[in-house]
Amino acid sequence: MTTRAATPPPTAPPRSPGAPPRVLAVAGSDPSGGAGVQADLKSIAAADGYGMAALTALTAQNTCGVRDVHVPPPEFLAAQLEALSDDVAIDAVKIGMLAGADVAAVLDAWLRRIPATVPVVLDPVMIATSGDRLLDAAGETAVRGLLSRCDVVTPNLPELAVLLGEPTARDWQAAVGQGVRLAARARLHVVVKGGHLPGDRVPDALVGPDGTVREVEGRRVDTPHTHGTGCSLSAGLATRFVREGDWYRALAGTKAWLTAALAAGADLGVGQGHGPVDHFAAVRTAVHDGGTAPVGGGWQPARAGAGVPG
């Protein structure tokens, strides 16, 4: 590997009003495009942000499961992060799969060198929708250590339980109670997510470090295609926060967008397991039907062979 000395950081220009927020995803790769950095970049773009990505790990996975994980040397993550922050002003950071403690330590050191005002959203990815582990046991402890440099953490219910060292909540009230305990202990905002509980309602809640709980109502989309929902929510949240300046409004907007993306996911026809959401459902509708067609089933893909001659 060739390395070169870091150039002194330029005076990064502030974001001009109306320009897309420059959002960095620090996460793993999912070649099926539904989770990981691929989902993050789509979510950032769908929220009108400019997406950037530093890779922590490469997975060999599809919609059915994770076959293998390759973690490059942690120094290479450091090189990616330094190359970026030496040059680009970053408006928000979203953290996803960290794989292990060494990777988390590199990221922790870098996060403490960038301006403390840069908002950081942590999705503490531990286990994929398919049930495969994406973080080792030492990594769990390291992720807890990262919380002190994060503004928001977005665990699903099993991840919330691991972060607290408690059993997984079985109902919404217990889940919110755990969110309140984690927010107070780690002094940050916790997004508690109802996706893993049964029922027609799928609420999320923003819990503040002072114990305030503000719920965002949601209806369940009856679909198996939930691959990457956690990645998509956290990346969209980081992006919307830059414009909104308010975590609750950013969460409400992101959840509304994600519900529509979940509803349209089945029409993508990607894979045979838990397929992805359609991050661009709204854009697709606008492009194909002048914005008048319902999302999903409103247009048909071109006939096979009817495309541009190769």
Ligand SMILES: Nc1ncnc2c1ncn2[C@@H]1O[C@H](COP(=O)(O)OP(=O)(O)O)[C@@H](O)[C@H]1O
């Ligand atoms: N079937 C569903 N219908 C509507 N919203 C859902 C559904 N499943 C998950 N969500 C939402 O997707 C987001 C991610 O939640 P969750 O699936 O719990 O995270 P993770 O991907 O980390 O397991 C949350 O906002 C949650 O409320």
Ligand SMILES: Cc1ncc(COP(=O)(O)O)c(N)n1
């Ligand atoms: C590289 C990578 N990162 C994260 C997830 C979690 O995805 P989900 O949101 O479905 O739990 C994943 N499957 N792969």
